[in-house]
Amino acid sequence: MTAPTLICSKNQENGLNIKKMKNSDSIGFKLLDQFRDGRNDKIWWRVFALLMIATVATRFYKLDQPDHVCWDEAHFGKYANFYINRTFFFDVHPPLGKMLIGLFGYLDGYNGSFHFDKPGDKFEEHQYMGMRIGCAVMGALLVPLSFLTVWEMTFSLPAATFGGLLILLDHGMLTLNRFILLDPPMLFFISAAIYSMVKFHNQRHRPFSLPWWSWLSSIGVMLSCSVAVKFVGIFVVIFVGCRTIADLWEILGDLSRPVSYTVKHFMARAICLIAMPTLLYMGIFYIHLAVLSNSGPGDGFYSSAFQVGLKGNYLHDGSTPRQVAYGALLTLKNAVTSGAYLHSHDHLYPEEIGGSQQQITTYAHKDDNNNWHVKRHNKLAPSWNSTRPIDFVRNGDLLRLEHFATGRNLHAHRSLAPITIKQFQVTGYGLDGVGDNNDIWRLEIEDGEEGQILETMLHRFRLIHYNLGCALTCTKKKLPAWGFEQDEVTCNPNRRDPNAIWNIEENIYPRLPNVSFRAYEKNFFQRFIESHVVLINGNSALKPKEGEATSKPWMWPINLRGQFFSGGQLQVYLLGNPIIWWGNLVFMVFYLILWVSVGVRTKRRITVTQREIMLQERALSACGWLWLGWLLHYLPFWGMSRVLYFHHYFPALLFSSMMSGILLDYVIESIPLSLPKNSFNASYAAILSATLLILFYRQVFFHWIFYLFSPLVYGLVRYADTNSTMHHLHWLSTWEF
């Protein structure tokens, strides 16, 4: 047995010795037999090792190229900076992926000094390789994990090899996993979760043993990590959930055991798959919030009380009275994600908009024009040195707000708002605080009791116009130049609009003792919950703009259009290996046909040979789960209204590639079975050579295709003329490289 022969028959990476193979049929048959059987440890390990070598070779080749920022590296590199500099930022994804990237950079000695301004910026002397290597390692692990997953599902070495190879040889996977992106960690955690799941499933005959417990906990850890990288990790959680329910159903059906046994199993899963991951997930957020302790660009997305906890934020060291009393000078902040301050200035609405009264807007920056004087609707505000008892602002009160700098009252009337014409206009009206009935607003504290005193920061409230019954709202639409592009404020008849909620941020009133803002600081749980509210709002706000060309889910599986990672001199284009992608589709249809035909056959009680049944069961049960996984990771995107990208398909691709591996093995194993058997030896040889040929041609084919498209991954020197080799590869007119 020589090593070269082995390479040839097993690995399909290097097909140099095919002739030698054919000459030494007997050895080849024997090896092939062992390969098919897969129980020989030695062969198994050799195949595995070769796969690993190929993985390392493809994943790390020219990893430092292109040496400029590619595509979303501009975002995630920046986030890594924020972690290294410990400044607070906002992103629509949970933190783990970015923390890991930050960690890779930190371990490599990167100091967070590169700005990652825009794609195409040269890294120059900055230490970016740590982050690239970290991501590439996580991405590279997908190959062995898929190999092992398929192995654990089928215990067929050829199937496992095919599964691994399909992941290995896909350009899309390769490209996506070489850059500083969230996808490598996310894909890694997803496939690790699946691997743990099948591994755990295979421990079912020795429940509550040490490996059983450890694989179970491993599922939990990987699940919470995948959710903590991106919310799409939820799909793998559902997938594992389905599998768990199926397992428990099996256990419950075992009548030789008491029900309490099932309950025990259930409890073990509840602890390891629900309780522990939740804690871990919160732990990750705890680290996230603890590391990012300095004020930064993300502050504005969060509530005032949240910002108090950030070092360097002006709220961090301030102090203010806790309760709001009439006569106080207030700033009102729109209490939604990245809400701004209620603002007015000495400019009027233009004549044609109507009213010609003073503009009311919201303004994101601190400014003296954000200050409002609060007074009862029927009384003047008490002066600050009055000695009468302090009159607090209470829930349900009727009040007026007077703009401090201009002396106009906050006013609304029955005319159309400047942009949102279905709502009423809000203006500043009156002179030195004297206005009319339309200046009266009723205070409604959210979930407040009647007569409760309004408190700074802690209370969220609505201001309802007394005459019109509408609520003061910031529509978040920009006013044109006459309004200095500040945001429009209206009075909204729909009082349930979430944008109609405000809170008091600054409260100046000398007669009440000041309390440090720190007293309002949110505890971890409140911050945790608020982070999620902001994340979810941020995600749903990512709507495609009208007319913008976005990627649609139906385009993904057919590999219709890729995504530019890098332009300029060295072009990188994310595109799947068309043979693999289209092959996956064919195999998915094949699975459905197989499933139906086996179903019909069982229903009609048509008998087949034992071996066929064995093969079918192996393929069907494993592929059924993978099909479900694919569906769970693909279908939900159809219902999403946010912006979608091509790379969202890759988790689903993991499943479909593994499935193709298994079905490929099934096809190769079962085609020979249907051939006529004249004599045992002849047919056996025929089967083997057929298998071999298919194997070999596939390998060559893959190899060739892989080679052809590889410049897409490693960077394509932009061609000026149409004679470039890549030009002939535009198999679909929509590929834009």
Add this chain to the structure above:
Amino acid sequence: MGDTEVKNRKVNRNKNKNEKNKEIPNPAVDPRDEGDGESTPEALPEELTEEPILKKSASPKKSEKKQRKAGSATAGQSLADLPTLAVTCHFNLLPMLLFGVALATRFYALDQPNSIVFDELHYGRYAGLYQKQTFFFDSHPPLGKQLLALAGYLGGFQGDFKFDKIGSSYNASVPVFAMRAVPALTGSLLIPLVYMIMLQLNYSQWTAALAGFLFLFDNALLTQSHYMLMEPIILFFAMSGVLCVLKFRALERSGNAQAHSYSLRWWGWLLSGSIFLTCALCVKYVGVYSYLLGLALVGHDFWEKVLGNLSLTKKQVFGHAVARFFAFFVVPLMVYIGVFYIHLTTLVNAGPHDSAMSSAFQASLEGGLSSIVRGQPLEVVHGSQVTLRHAHGSPCWLHSHAANYPVKYADKRGSSHQQQVTCYVAKDINNWWIVKRPNRTDLAVAAPLDRISHGEEIQLVHGITGRNLNSHNVAAPASPTKQEVSCYVDHNVSMPAQDVWRVEITNREEIGDVWHALESMVRLIHVNTSVALAFSGRMLPDWGHNQHEIVGDVMINQPNTIFNVEEHRYTRNEDEKDRQLELMTTDFIPLEPVVMGFWEKFFELQIRMLFISNENVQNHMYTSSPWEWLVLTRGIAYWVSPDSNAQIHLLGNIFIWYSATIALAAYCSLLVFYLLRQRRQCFDIHEEAWNQFRTTGEVLLLGYVFHFLPYFFVDHTLFLHHYLPALAFKLLLNAALVEHLYYLTRLVFAKQFFNWMCVLIVLTWMSGILMVFNKFLPLCYGLGPMNATQILDLKLRETWDFIVHKP
């Protein structure tokens, strides 16, 4: 008697387990014996050996009741032992009575209020457009509107009324009663329909009547049936379809299924089922969920009863498969196409929504684009004067005007300060461009015609200003990542003209290589920089008169880069002044109209309906989310009287809605409980009861899930009335659960007393429903006058926003 009977069955069932189904009273396959083929254990588990908790129950008076179906013996039995209820003559009167009350409630004051209520604005307008045979575009299929239009036609509607806004009064020309009669009638028919569905599911006539009662006294269903709205129509079709499918199933599942196969009844139920379900789909696309439910039921039966029936030969199985395929795929397709055939052949005149369609489509309509483009030359040549329309998505035309890009934009970027090029949504003389060969200077068209073909290079001269369409490496005004497109002005800043474009005809496979007006879809590729002329979807600020931005985009293969020539004529004058005058004044000489076949129109309409949705009402005040439907958080204001607070507000009968939600939860919990128990081989209820319970789940629960779940995944604005189809299934489930609970009471408690208690509770519940119904009745009919207190009195939940605009 009950006691022994139950015990015997217990024994029987145990025997069955061991002796392979010899003594099963019902020939239907026991669901618990099949399933996933798990091995049956040798020893029965502990749970089974326990004494069942069944006690003695009153003997059923079977003889007094005329049983319609043999299979429903036990099911009917559970309610049959109430002596007072066993009067046979009630049987047929019940649905008649219910139907009578339904007609009375639905038709009461049908023409009041005599003004536009909510979506009558749309549906009434569409019905009017049908009278005028005017084309309109709506993202829903047309059947419902056709029915309204038909009723209007019979009522003498001429289509002259202008549906301008909700609340404006109808005049005498609108047959309000006739048009509202369509939903009112279908809404009334719903009640006997659900009665029959419940009977078909083996429930007693009292339960069936209860289901009818729930439908009858739900305020939301009443409100919806009282005005020109689609939901009652769609519900009627869906429920009829479900009933037919159930009848068909009953034939399939009856003892001699073979004998019934291909009989007239068999075909009748099968075909009418599929036709009704398709009709539901033709009213609104959400009807597809009902269709899928029908398909699932028929498919499931095929799998179990036909495929699993080994006595049938391969040929027979195949024949059954073909018959079902025909009924559920071929027939629906024919119905669907038929409905659109009527739609497209009726609406032949140009109308308000033409611009949503392609130029060719518009040109085929009478009096629309066809009057303008009729007789214009087909082939685009050197010297052609054209308007270029953005072919996909929102319509607009390539436009320029005598104004330059500002020197600096608001974000401090600079521009070329050349003449603006935009996409303008209105027809305008500044939309005219002249096609020109780069190497020729004359513009007048003379024989021989110099035709432009795919791949050739041209320049585009703006008709009024005479400047050339140009692009260069300057960032576009609103999309900085794309390239600016301008009309070239030489500012002497060493910025040469780059004004040559290559014509690419994307549909040259069908149209041919020569550029044709209307039909050819062209891309203009900038020769110097290889970008395509594209519509970016962004709007320019004030300096660009809020017109749409036109850019040069490197992404060539996208719909936004495709344009087509809409209006077209040949240049006759060489002099620029005359040419401008000509552009402003000339008319066309009509020659022959564009003819577009039904199929072309059909497919184009389908595609537009798929991709253009005009129902996205952003920030509507009365939107609600699917979760809120479960607890009726929000209604919809339909109409308010101008003189008082009398108003119509869509709101369910809160008592019914809450109990139905609770019933749903209870049904699901019971289902899970039974399944878990059966997994442990414990059978708590009789086999018949279980079969009934299971079938209920298959039809009603599945129907509910089909009609409810998808709403969590759609991104257009949702309203309460979207929930009504799901609600229908939920109400049926509620009635079914009442009977099942009654059965359970009998099973657990021996005393007659508890049965009476049960009936009493149900009666109390029903009278509660009646009270709530009555309380909210004014909101259904818009009865008035009402003052503010009366309205606020109805506001049981803080989140219900009734309109109070008068004291």
